[in-house]
Amino acid sequence: MAGKSSLPVKGFGGWLILVQIVLWLSFAGTAMHFLVDLLPIQSGEKWLWLTTPGSPAYDPMWKTIIRFEVYGNLALLLLLALSIICFYKQKRMFISLIIAYLIAIIIVTIVAYGLVQASDMLAAQRTGMSSRKVMQNIATSAVLIPYFIKSARVKNTFVK
Template structure:
């Protein structure tokens, strides 16, 4: 059975079971850091330039040859979602290193919401003619990767002994 040790919140952990941020949790940490970097890169190299007056006007003005009424909501949606996910990723890193007991629920929410937001973004962008012409299937690959990611990480955070023994504060 193993020796039990009480934690601050009244739960107990088994001393002979894995705990800490090692094992598969290393991949979660790397993934969160890469998400912050990737999203910041996207915000600064794609989103912010899209809101420059010349590009914004080209995409959102009815007189433009590339105008589509969905450009404005799609660009605003992407900007809000990307900035929110940068902040959410940083929040998760802080929660993880503090070993907060709420971290597993928050990261599951993060994975699922990431998938939902990507699907919404895909639907929005797929209805813009210019994007349809340029799409090479990358968005569907991203959705597929996120489905696989959710299929791996959600059960991990729900069932892992390491997770149960680590996030106790």
Template sequence: MSENPYQAPVPPPLPANQYAGEPLVFRSTKEERNRGPEGLGGWLILPMIGLALTVLKILGYFGNQVAPMVADGTYALLTTPGSEHYHPLWWPLLLLEGGGNGVLLVMALVAICLYFMRSRWFPRLHITFMLTNAVLMLVLFFFGAKIPALMEAHDAQAVSDMTRGLVGAAIWVPYMLTSKRVRNTFRPR
């Protein structure tokens, strides 16, 4: 016993694998406890929201811009040699923009399906989607700057779209490559 009557008594030490005299029982292995988060939650929800909004935006683009342009003859006016607003780069630019958006639409729809299936292909497709989108935005911006009518109209919206594509790729590509949640959720089964 100690010399100090005011000091609490010190209980005898317990073995390392016991607590209050009871043996410790772990319901999961050390690897399972240290694996990290899993599932379609957390920050992984944001790429899904982005893909869904991209699908809506591209469908709106085709419905509100492409269809009226073809229906009212604007497309023919821009791409027919000898017309008032003709420029030789209009046709490749419109084809690249329409075709690129069509490819992005298909990629986004497939990525949404792979996301909910928890397929191991989702992170790869999402990375490809983000890089394709960023490259398409850059190409369309600089290609459109070669057409005099568009050079005047290169407004803040075009710069904003291009910046959004680049920043999105800069954020989500590293996330898909390094996130424990992505690795645990979309692993091969």
């Protein structure tokens, strides 16, 4: 008999396979950036080199940019960790958490971009992220947020 099945779609199939991969890659990438790039700058010679007036690398915006990056990325890591846990436990809360993460990454990216642009030295050197990263995050969220809201598979999978 040909035709549509009356069974609802649910479980970790379909686009949720890709979502799993993206969750783990995002977590790994953010964790690496946090541990390798951001934490070491917080102490020692790099911090003094960037934040001491008279230093060749000094810019008054460095303290604000670095602190914002540390706290922003820590918040993103926590949201991702909670999202991954809720994803595999099939908690309804996953939908809200992943949407909050997608909105948060847009906010963090826009603010970080604005902070870099507010620094004459950094903006002139094109140091930091580009407007392309901001647009990429907005486009990704514009696709994924409606998916998480409208998808029958998402509604039928995350029910606990």
